[in-house]
Amino acid sequence: MMKIAIVGAAGRMGKKLIELAKEADLEVAYKVDVAEGYEKTWGADCEGVIDFSYHVGVPASVTKAAEQGIPYVIGTTGITAEEQVAVDAAATKIPVLQSGNYSLGVNLLLELVKKAATILGPQYDVEVVEMHHKHKKDAPSGTALMLAKSAAEGRGVTLDDKAVYGRHGDLGERPAGEIAIHALRGGSVVGDHTVMFAGDLERVEITHKAQDRAAFAAGALQALKWAKGKPAGIYTMRHVLGFD
Numbered sequence: 001m002m003k004i005a006i007v008g009a010a011g012r013m014g015k016k017l018i019e020l021a022k023e024a025d026l027e028v029a030y031k032v033d034v035a036e037g038y039e040k041t042w043g044a045d046c047e048g049v050i051d052f053s054y055h056v057g058v059p060a061s062v063t064k065a066a067e068q069g070i071p072y073v074i075g076t077t078g079i080t081a082e083e084q085v086a087v088d089a090a091a092t093k094i095p096v097l098q099s100g101n102y103s104l105g106v107n108l109l110l111e112l113v114k115k116a117a118t119i120l121g122p123q124y125d126v127e128v129v130e131m132h133h134k135h136k137k138d139a140p141s142g143t144a145l146m147l148a149k150s151a152a153e154g155r156g157v158t159l160d161d162k163a164v165y166g167r168h169g170d171l172g173e174r175p176a177g178e179i180a181i182h183a184l185r186g187g188s189v190v191g192d193h194t195v196m197f198a199g200d201l202e203r204v205e206i207t208h209k210a211q212d213r214a215a216f217a218a219g220a221l222q223a224l225k226w227a228k229g230k231p232a233g234i235y236t237m238r239h240v241l242g243f244d
């Protein structure tokens, strides 16, 4: 059985990953977390790492995995551009899986949104709305950003040029082509995402609702097994699922 480390082991996702690892034929040899009672890092016999923690710790962790030559799965979201440099550097030495969402359903949604954006065109205004539990720290969610990027790709534009994050004040009319992203927080919501295409005569809404964190955990465990033995590089869940 492949010996693995879970980084963020004390967290909501960490616990779910530990619960499901055995039936995925993986042995959680190291439960790593900054919380008391957990290991501070993993040992030399570790064969792969899954990280669902907090973005500030990712650069040091992924760099260590690169030095050891073991695959690294990043579920942690909110990684800054500066932190991403370390992730990209590690990916020149090891396979790094990085996705804002490891569920099958959301990865299907990415395809559907891209297609809808291509077919409907800029006459349909795109609004992405996400809702998560009140403990989530980063906003908008990594998944909302991925969905907005898919809509931009479908339209043949760059998200950075078109993105609007929330609205407030006397902004005037909505400019055509905008891709707006809104984050709601509250209660225990595991993760809801809707991409809205609002036309003058009709509205199309594509929605995903995660009911259990197992949907993400199972995908991340599958991703680590897939990554074993792959050449160095950055991969997404699309590669694991065979979309690319």
Ligand SMILES: NC(=O)c1ccc[n+]([C@@H]2O[C@H](COP(=O)([O-])OP(=O)(O)OC[C@H]3O[C@@H](n4cnc5c(N)ncnc54)[C@H](O)[C@@H]3O)[C@@H](O)[C@H]2O)c1
Residues within 6 Å of the ligand: 007, 008, 009, 010, 011, 012, 013, 014, 032, 033, 034, 035, 052, 053, 054, 055, 056, 057, 058, 074, 075, 076, 077, 078, 099, 100, 101, 102, 103, 138, 142, 216
């Ligand atoms: N990609 C996906 O499919 C997906 C799905 C759900 C959540 N997430 C992301 O995963 C991350 C964790 O989510 P969560 O709901 O489990 O959060 P959480 O707050 O419940 O757990 C995070 C854990 O990480 C630990 N931690 C913080 N800094 C650390 C460090 N430097 N080293 C080791 N451990 C550290 C914390 O002590 C905590 O136990 C978030 O970024 C969230 O957005 C991604």
